[in-house]
Amino acid sequence: MKISAIPKSGRKGSVVYVNTRHGKVVRQFVCPSNPRTAEQQDHRNNVHAVTSRWRTLSAEQRAVWCAVTANTYFVTETGRRVRLNGYHHFVS
Secondary structure (H helix, E strand, O other): OEOOOOOOOEEEOOEEEEEEOOEEEEEEOOOOOOOOOHHHHHHHHHHHHHHHHHHHOOHHHHHHHHHHHHHOEEEOOOOOEEEOOHHHHHHO
């Protein structure tokens, strides 16, 4: 439901005030689901392992990853060419 009252944002009890492109909206709060499937847990563990490994690299090693990606592009699902930074290239 769109509202035109005092500007608010955030959660108040069981309702949430949201600023959208259509204006201020109030809606019922819904607790986000977290199914914790095996696939989801594997993915989270993989992300944790890779980011932990990135943190162990020295400044020189990170600089090399950044230099390698200077002319490297990634094509998104929509066909856009995006330049990766050193961290994202390392993760990929």
